[in-house]
Amino acid sequence: MERAAAALERYKGAESDADRHGRVQNAGLQEAAVELIADLLHWTAAWGHDPDDILDRAQVHYEAEVGATG
Structure with a gap:
């Protein structure tokens, strides 16, 4: 959980930097x-x-969401 929290913090930090600079740091x-x-x-x-089951389920979920919005 600590590594996941740290990754989220890095993500939020990168997102804030992108907002300040007007571009996404891909x-x-x-x-x-x-x-x-x-x-x-x-x-x-x-x-x-x-x-692997979790990845498969996440992919199905993602594709369903993309399909619903497309």
Whole structure:
């Protein structure tokens, strides 16, 4: 949980920097997203869940949301 919280803080910091500078710092945001996803997979595995199942479910959820808005 501490690593996930730190990743979120980095994400929020990168987002604030992007707002101040008027552009998104794509590489920093991508790295923060990857770290957050990895931390969440570690967390779910620690609770006895299959990380691949979690990724599959998240992908289905994402595609459903994208499809609903598109």
